[in-house]
Amino acid sequence: MPTRRELIKAGIYGSTALLGLTGPRLDIWALKDGGSNGGFGGSPRVAPFQVDLPIPTVKTPVPLASLPGAPVFNDGQPTDYYSSTEQVALQQILPGQKTLVWTYDGTYPGPTYTPRLNRRIVIRQTNHLPANTVVHQHGGHTQAASDGSAFPDEEIPVGGFRDYIYDNDSDVGAFLWYHDHTLDFTGHNVFMGLSGLFLLGSDSIDALNLPSGPFDIALVFQDRTFDANNQLVYNPFDHDGFLGDTFLVNGAVQPRLRVGNRKYKFRTLNGSNARFYEISLSSGRPFQIIGSDGGCLRAPFETTSYRLAPAERVEIVVDFSFYAPGPNTHVFLNNTMIQTSGRGPDGVDPTQPTPLVRFDVLDSVADNSTVPAILETGLPTFNPAASVITREFDFVRSQGAWQVNNRFFDPNRVDAKVKLNTTEIWKLKNGGGGWFHPIHIHRNEFYILDRNGIPPVGPEAGLKDVFVLNPGDEVRVITSYTGAKQLGKYVFHCHNIEHEDMRMMGRFDVVL
Ligand code: C2O
Ligand code: CU
Ligand code: CU
Numbered sequence: 001m002p003t004r005r006e007l008i009k010a011g012i013y014g015s016t017a018l019l020g021l022t023g024p025r026l027d028i029w030a031l032k033d034g035g036s037n038g039g040f041g042g043s044p045r046v047a048p049f050q051v052d053l054p055i056p057t058v059k060t061p062v063p064l065a066s067l068p069g070a071p072v073f074n075d076g077q078p079t080d081y082y083s084s085t086e087q088v089a090l091q092q093i094l095p096g097q098k099t100l101v102w103t104y105d106g107t108y109p110g111p112t113y114t115p116r117l118n119r120r121i122v123i124r125q126t127n128h129l130p131a132n133t134v135v136h137q138h139g140g141h142t143q144a145a146s147d148g149s150a151f152p153d154e155e156i157p158v159g160g161f162r163d164y165i166y167d168n169d170s171d172v173g174a175f176l177w178y179h180d181h182t183l184d185f186t187g188h189n190v191f192m193g194l195s196g197l198f199l200l201g202s203d204s205i206d207a208l209n210l211p212s213g214p215f216d217i218a219l220v221f222q223d224r225t226f227d228a229n230n231q232l233v234y235n236p237f238d239h240d241g242f243l244g245d246t247f248l249v250n251g252a253v254q255p256r257l258r259v260g261n262r263k264y265k266f267r268t269l270n271g272s273n274a275r276f277y278e279i280s281l282s283s284g285r286p287f288q289i290i291g292s293d294g295g296c297l298r299a300p301f302e303t304t305s306y307r308l309a310p311a312e313r314v315e316i317v318v319d320f321s322f323y324a325p326g327p328n329t330h331v332f333l334n335n336t337m338i339q340t341s342g343r344g345p346d347g348v349d350p351t352q353p354t355p356l357v358r359f360d361v362l363d364s365v366a367d368n369s370t371v372p373a374i375l376e377t378g379l380p381t382f383n384p385a386a387s388v389i390t391r392e393f394d395f396v397r398s399q400g401a402w403q404v405n406n407r408f409f410d411p412n413r414v415d416a417k418v419k420l421n422t423t424e425i426w427k428l429k430n431g432g433g434g435w436f437h438p439i440h441i442h443r444n445e446f447y448i449l450d451r452n453g454i455p456p457v458g459p460e461a462g463l464k465d466v467f468v469l470n471p472g473d474e475v476r477v478i479t480s481y482t483g484a485k486q487l488g489k490y491v492f493h494c495h496n497i498e499h500e501d502m503r504m505m506g507r508f509d510v511v512l
Pocket of ligand 1: 138181442493
């Protein structure tokens, strides 16, 4: 089976002429435009703020007896079981139209999991989609066999299922997510809808008295394009990085949200393939950043805007008590990042905001929540002096794609062997050429030691699992590879998913 990269080079990727010759992995393109871009000329225009922000449903456990053959544990750790089906669905995204999406459980985005720290869950994922898939829980401290790390031997075959075990034994609770991770096809599969939220709760977060319940809302930013028939259209030849022309939040085009004049916690996720965002409020008012990829910060960080690269998460608290409730009180959550190519963002332009969500401040509501001066007290510390090795990885443009240390990803080649229970520093460099690479490392949350020699501030000072290598950047990160259950093969890669699919990825094994 040729790789995606080889097919693109040959100029035949996505061609229906390949049907029947290349097996099921390529047949999926025939479901859509059967060619380069199907005559795509721009998505149908949709008026913003016509629909309410969708809130994905929260999954509830199922009895173990309903999952024949599911793993059973005798270690005294509590386990909750869930069942999910990957399936196509017709969903209304554009007004009055049905769009075919790929889903977990029939909805895009998929349902939300709300596990608790140190309480294991098992999810049976049944694949009723027309192609093999892999499910990855992004940010989790997950056993290798359940990590969904783009290895072909981890694929769920069409019609089959796989039981994913999540120990949830990270150091702290965090705002995580899950998405498809099929080797060479992640970009297409995520674009078609395969992503959802994984909110790892903890007692220490609950004890903070932050806005919670209906005042704790996740916002997933994704850009999409639609053809004249209102169907999602993905261009498999555009491997620089997919950019859509329509902004969705939680699967709806620029929705509105009715809020009260109080504090809200918003968990913001950039679920886009290649688009960067710069998030701010139309009022220009500051807000508090309270969390990064891997959990709450040690202390809140006040700002008026922040950058959100693909796969990054930032949790914020916005206080609407500064606005008088009323039918005309609208506050917009804006994106001011200009981006015209998959290469990376062009820059921030505050004079050209794209509203992502309109908050309608309509209600007078009491507010007992607080943003304490000290947030997460359970954060780990990693000592640079304890590091047993400094590894170097160079992310460079090469051979019409991007490589790590001059090599494309080979699932059978181990690029780094990490010893269990050791601390390592990784130095990651961007070869430049104008390319931005949001780098993601599986298995462990880490800290950024420095970016071009400068220690991080704000959300970059918290636990991270994705960080941007701007053109020419050199970033050092540190983590400790604890967790005897988490042995085996993992990956790290660019989370511009098109770069990932072109195999800008490496494999590391955690070994005894
Ligand atoms: Cu969010 Cu390896 O992925
Ligand atoms: Cu991941
Ligand atoms: Cu990249």
